[in-house]
Amino acid sequence: MTYALPPLNALRAFEAAARHLSFKLAAHELHVTPAAVGQQVKALEARLGVQLFERLHKQLILTPAGQAYLPGISEGFRHIADATSQLKPAGTVLLQLGAHGSFDLRRLDLAAFRSMHPAIGLRVLQPAGLHELVEGKVDLLIARSLGHHPGYRCDRVNEGPGVGDWVIAPEGTADCPEIVSFRAWLRGLPVEKALASRHPRLVGMAGS
Template structure:
């Protein structure tokens, strides 16, 4: 049986925009620009022959057709995610961590993290920066930054104010289990360091 389906990227753009009621926040989640989300949704509307959103000044509202369409699309993505999760062997949840070039990886004790979290396959890309995070090449980033990035959760991992080292994750995936596990690991690692040799605890925040 051949299914008459719209393009998957257009459906993802619609589903994310409908949840957030924002092209901007959907773009942050999908690692694309708000304009790209808007173009995908517009193309989907043209293909379906219905309007899914009312585009008001600084406000996005689902039309009646959009409200009717959203539950089925969301459920479809949920079923795809569940089927994929069941297909994967245990221990293959992958977390891709980006690290800026000047950070000494020995400070993170990644071997101990892998040993303690056998269910997470941790890969590290160094050097990496915001470009790799925005493009989806990494899921989580330790960056030398000011820690103010709209749409991203930022946790400072060194002392002081201004430029410093921050753990950065997109708001849409900041609470995924593997990201939460690494954040908790890093928090515990810093807490275990003697005060004379460690930086203060993580300070959480979201860029604005």
């Protein structure tokens, strides 16, 4: 059976915008720009031949068609998420790390990190840049830059002024336990101490 489905990215943009009733908040969740969310929704409306939102001044309202469409789309994403979670080993959190092409990954001793943090499934994409971070292909990024990116937390890997290597993560997810653990690993700090300041209930995860 062949399913007649609109593009997945357009459906994700609609579902997030409909939940938040905001292109800006949907963009923050999806790590893209509000303009990109708006374009995806507009393309979806054109494909379906119906208007899903009323775009008022500083206000987004679902049309009757949008209200009818949302529950089924949200339920579909929940089924996909549930099916995906069943493929993962119990207790494993996936952390996708990107790194610029000239960064020497041997500096990180990733095998030792994986050994110390079996609850974190670490995957690496190299080369990767801000585009991959914005598109959600990686959760955090080691980038060669000046470390100034609005909406993102930037932590310097090496000391010194000017251009350097920075760990960059969206502000909304920068304090997730797995990202805190990796940031602490880079700094050579005890992970338990770094986690305790933000997630006292999750300290055990770092050492499990």
